[in-house]
Amino acid sequence: MPIYEFRCEVCGEIFERLMKMGEEFPPCPRCGESRVLKLPSLFGFQDAADFRAERERAILKRARDYLIDGKVGEARRFLSRAQEYVRTDRIRKLHDQLSQRKPVSGGYVSRTEVIIKKKK
Ligand SMILES: [Zn+2]
Numbered sequence: 001m002p003i004y005e006f007r008c009e010v011c012g013e014i015f016e017r018l019m020k021m022g023e024e025f026p027p028c029p030r031c032g033e034s035r036v037l038k039l040p041s042l043f044g045f046q047d048a049a050d051f052r053a054e055r056e057r058a059i060l061k062r063a064r065d066y067l068i069d070g071k072v073g074e075a076r077r078f079l080s081r082a083q084e085y086v087r088t089d090r091i092r093k094l095h096d097q098l099s100q101r102k103p104v105s106g107g108y109v110s111r112t113e114v115i116i117k118k119k120k
Contacts, residue, residue, distance in 0.1 A: 003051050009035040014085055016051070056088045063094060072098060 005016045008028035017026050027034045059082045066075035079095040 005039040006036040007039055008033050009037060014039070016085065052086060052088070055086045056091060059086060059091055060094065 002019065003016050004019050005014065006025060006028075007014050008031060010033040011028060011031045013028050013030040015026075015029050019026075025034075025036050025038060028036055059079070063075045063079050063082075066072070066078060076095065076098040079091060079098065083091055083095060
């Protein structure tokens with residue numbers, strides 16, 4: 001069964017579902033609203049693990065884009081939102097690091113911190 005992604009028109013929740021062809025759209029898991037939009041299929045993965053790996057990559061890239069622009073608060077908010085639908089160790093770790101404002105060695109944060117310092 002392919003995975004589809006939906007966004008609730010009321011609360012903005014993004015969620016994913018395995019769905020058969022012709023199956024009705026699921027209601028929002030957060031608020032129960034039935035007006036949900038099917039998001040364009042970006043991946044076409046049949047496999048949930050592939051889908052999540054690709055999702056994680058996209059989320060970390062976007063967080064990094066925020067950090068490169070020096071928008072640390074936005075990166076943190078974005079990650080905390082993203083964590084509601086994609087929970088991976090790397091996303092959680094980056095979010096925790098941004099929340100605690102700890103210096104980190106290795107990983108995404110230190111790399112972007114280098115870029116931020118260069119811009120100043
Ligand atoms: Zn909703």
